[in-house]
Amino acid sequence: MTETESGLREEPDAVTGAELPLSERVEAILFIVDEPIGLVALAAAVGAPVPAVRQTVESLVEDYDGRGAGPRRGFELREVGGGWxxxxxxxxxxxxxxxVGGQAPARLSQAALETLAVIAYKQPVTRSQVASIRAVNVDSVVRTLLARGLITELFADSETGAINYGTTDALLQxxxxxxxxxxxPISPLLDDGADGFDEGTVR
Structure with missing residues (x-):
């Protein structure tokens, strides 16, 4: 802390994200994204030029694959649908x-049941479409359903890279x-257009 000419004390500048190593910033974003993120979006998120981010991503791929000095990791950085x-x-x-199968079975929350219902009736459907229908963030719920093996990633949209989800045989069982x-049939249970369902696309 320093003192200005006016006698007021001035706090030192806090460390900003831009001052941290680029590899750490890129890893942090990759760790929390639920869908593949393109290089341009990733560069914007970490505040760095696209070429530098591309080089960092390539270095991380080699690092995780054990092509450097360290061992191969249990995870990998993969390019899917134009994103990472x-x-x-x-x-x-x-x-x-x-x-996952050895975990003690637990009842699904109401939020998980509602999200699962939307995916079951609307599949293939993206996470953002489910969130729009439920009018809430569904990131954590989708992760829970994936971990429980009740839904799966079907494919990535060729244009947006958004993951489309569907249900699994485990749900049928x-x-x-x-x-x-x-x-x-769900249509008789809903008012016209209720909850964001399109009457022409639901059962």
């Missing part, structure tokens, strides 16, 4: 599946049905 996102390595899927065709 962290994923568990495919050969470690059995480890993750065993861990829990519901005791053979296919989504056996889901009860």
């Amino acid at each position: 996102r962290l994923y568990v390595r495919e050969d470690l899927d059995p480890v993750v599946a065993e861990f 829990h519901l005791g049905i053979n296919s989504l065709d056996e889901l009860p």
